[in-house]
Amino acid sequence: MATRSALLNVMTKAADKAARGLKRDFGEVENLQVSRKGPADFVSAADLKAEKVLKEELQKARPGYGFLMEESEAVAASDDSGRRWIVDPLDGTSNFLHSLPHFAISIALEERGEIIAGLVYDPIKEDLFHAEKGQGAFLNDRRIRVSSRTRMTDCLIATGAPFAGKGDRPQFLGEIDAVMANTAGIRRWGAAALDLAYVAAGRFDGFWERGLSPWDYAAGLILLREAGGYVSEMNGKALTLGSPSILATNNAIHSDLMKLLRKPLSN
Template identity: 40%
Template sequence: MSEAVKVAVEAALAAGKILRDRKDSIGEISYKEFYDPVTEVDLLCERTVINRIKKTFPDHDILAEESGSAEGNPSPSKWIIDPLDGTLNYSHGYPCYCVSIGLEHEGQLEVGVVYNPCLDELFVAERGKGATLNNKSIKVSTIPTLKESLLVTGFHPKVAHSLDDNLNHFCRFMKACQAVRRPGSAAMDLVYTAMGRFEGFWELKLSPWDVAGGMLIVTEAGGTLSKFDGSPVTIYDEEILVSNGLIHQEMVDILQHDI
């Protein structure tokens, strides 16, 4: 295990412990916008993760959901952090949320860690070394067709105020696959696709911290990632399509149908 992976795992587990310990006493809830809650626990977890990273890598850049970008002298290495992906779920006591940490070096993801404290599930990937769940190797599913597939998606909190709202895609996929789920955590959707619980995932209006931890885990588990049109995707794109690879073109075809 590299030092970067070790630090990411330690940081994710520490933040996850806070989430477990504070789930019944989350403190004050504020709103970045009326639909986008932030709890005291978000902020505490973010400080915990950043402090652990900076202890070992003081010169690395940080991009975090709540505090934004923290950069000193420009570094080729950047940590992208979501201390609590699924804040709305957490604030309602719905057990689907996680800590997501990604390390990017010279524009390429090198480490991905996602920790689900609800089920004590630790997903880890390092470029070229595969992906694991609680130290056991994981791979995407082998279901070959869309009609047999269980998919997952998400909706931006501003869905009621946006023309580009994903509802058209959702309706088309519902008619083409076995079923579609909507748990409310993009990072969890990514890693559950990586381990084969879902065959595919798509979503709009994402931010880098939503996907930086999970994207490498999907890649290292043998999955396929792209934009909706099948072209290459990065953590800085606002749309993502993820699959086991076998159903990817079918999903692209449906997503392109609505253009």
Template identity: 40%
Template structure:
């Protein structure tokens, strides 16, 4: 089955990543000086591609390391692939900056979309050997055990996460405005550096919500299904339901979703203000 193939691919890549975390790496920059890639990212993606192609030779694969840097290239690559009957969406290391520095918060993210709709997702944390999985209509699991989103009903009782987008002149500044506003309105905020793993933590009830601007399909696809199958809600930062083209994302336990949307609007931090204004 496809979910077993995705788990196999994620864990094989994870073994390489775990072996290399404390070794010297060749580090290159991509879109900005904050957007890094190593030879391990590329090797891990090749492992994943080999496993997926062996099991599903007729399926298409959209992997981060096969796409040119920058938001526009990411959008164009997705548009060229999004209507495939079967499309694997792969991030070999989500949290490369953490990986480079030996900060143990990064993961492998693999999703399968059918004609643009995510049907399964796997997020594997190789340092903790935690494998988060979801299949549409079958719930979400962590190492085989069912998981659910948290039960906080009030933003003031919520632990929220975000990130710092690579575009430090645009999206990062806007995202930080949301962080500043929400920091006094929720219990606390975490910025650990992996969007996919943050979303897995929302699904597992470890975080109440996560938002960030200018993310890519490979950052979000697997995590979006995990959150939804764990009973949560995923939209863009205006409240439009998630689809694989979403770049400004909000994932929550569902109970504080409207409050989060309201705060992001009030902070002018949805990422859509420029287009709308």
């Protein structure tokens, strides 16, 4: 069993405390589905409460670190560490809203532009994915690695789809068609942080999506790298926290999946 560092203990404690509130609120969502009240308002409140708990716990443990969070303004570090927390208190909000038990808390620590630690916690399944730079990636303290599949026809690929008029739907449909024809299947589960964690754990062989925000993938980024995976923009360029797209795979299929995703653009 892996021994967690003091830093990961801070992150885990914060995630666990926020998760207790999310699980209580999740139990109430189903009741709201049959009422005329706005369940989206309830979920927004749950999201904000979780973010407040995470910020309080992380700030208490590391008072000088900055913050980049989904629901509030960015806060610069007040010390000379050059570190900031990148937090998504509820990744998979639509799933939560519809009583689907697939969502997560995502916490990453950035140091001068580099992600040095990350945690993705699924409170319903009690799956805790975590990684630190140079220390490997773990699921509930068990070492994880990306899959070793090399043939695209054996691979299961995850993605995120445009919705409600957002994104380029014709382009995405072309990509889906190309990938579907050459793989064992595609999954769209609606929580990018978990999709990336699942690639790190070998559950998925690859993942692609456009239009994500840093808090959607920051923690997943280090999980992938520490699990032996490869991550870039969809065009192969190095991924940054401002990148417009992400392509994450095991080390074997990255170029093959990238070529498939380029096919619709060349037609």
